[in-house]
Amino acid sequence: MMNSFADSFRGVSDVKAMIVHRNADELADAVAQRIAVLAADAIAMRGVFRVVLAGGQTPRGYYRRLPDMPVDWNNVHVYFSDERCLPLGDAQRNDSMVQQALLDRIDLPFRNIHAIHAELGARLAAADYAARLAHAMPFDLVLLGMGEDGHTASLFPGNPAMQLTDVAVPVYGAPKLPAERVSLGINTLNAARNKLFAVTGAGKSEALWRIARGDQLPAAMVKMAEWHVELAALTDAQIERSA
Template structure:
């Protein structure tokens, strides 16, 4: 991770990550819709984003302007409960009037290679995201970009991931380059198990999460238990 990237990373320790993220998403949506008439958001998987999505159902906004994208997906049947798209649908998308044509699913059930190529083509519809939501794994991974397996300079938009250290082994992920094509990036980090990954990031270790670099800077929402003392 470059010192420039590290300097543009804002570590925001908050009592309630979900509430803080809700405010961030609402503000980003309002700004994008008022300026450009549409809001392109990239979703993350995981329990903390799920809690956020459940609360987004009650957001007062013009849902017709929203476009939903996914940062990664697992190569499982479309209705598998471990799919990110399934989780987001059940927690939120099935309960709000975002047009179906604005929900851009990764069809990972077709296989990683085919799904990655298909999603790369879909991504040509958007010049730049307005907000990318991301999580942080205990090993420092984000989306399905894992240590020792990702290329921060890959020019593609979406890639097939094989031999992932977490099941399932086959996945589809947006690349660093694609994720960095956003006006704002927001990490949601909860749990004491993330302390080592956060410390590595703050030291400047080259973990995948640290490769996310946005011109406006990256915001990392952290629970107090995620931060080691004297780091």
């Protein structure tokens, strides 16, 4: 049944690939190696690697492995998929997590870090980020996660931000606190040269099943993405439902 579910997911329109890993450590190793390969390719072709970093728990694993990868950090520029409208330096901000898990451990020039100024509030911060990204797109790689409800970045099911076409969008009324956020828009995510989801934890199985059935959750709206999924995220109950 595992192969049946994976094949069903891979068969969904506009899914580039689904790779199932035995555990979160194996997934983190594979994703870190994939990032290093894409970085080397982009730098060889264009002289720069522009990558959008994800927030959440799952990315911590591969962020912690990246300092050991052969990456030319001087030619890497990092951006953020979304940010919570909290004071600068707040521990719950995505840029705080990324700083601790990755940026403090690599020699990345400060000028190459392009944070979202979410402390300005969602509307102003989204407009500011959109203006600052004008020179950067299309991104070489967008790293993404998926919540139990199928959200990605800070694009939540049913939220009006999903309908906005701006480069970066203000998000209000998010079901998870803080309710006010900034996110890259769905069109911006789709414009990237490469999109990579990393999904861990049994709580994600319902959303994966729904995507395999064709439900248009926010994560499913990111087209031609490469999905790296931990085996635990595919529970027997959900696999049976997909059969």
